[in-house]
Amino acid sequence: MRVFEVVVYQVNVLLFDHFRALQKGQQYKLGGYRSLIILLIQNYFEIILWFAAQYVFFGQLFSF
16 A cells, blocks of 8 residues: 555656646745655655565465
């Protein structure tokens, strides 16, 4: 579920936040590129961690 949330959030930020700001008549600007990149990297490391944990769990549950 967290993987889905991260993907949906990143697509939302990249594609639709600019459009919504223009509809409201506001100027779109990011809070900071550095924080955005750091959070993006942290989210993808979290995804890798969850997949690794599931791989280990299901690897022990089933014998391959």
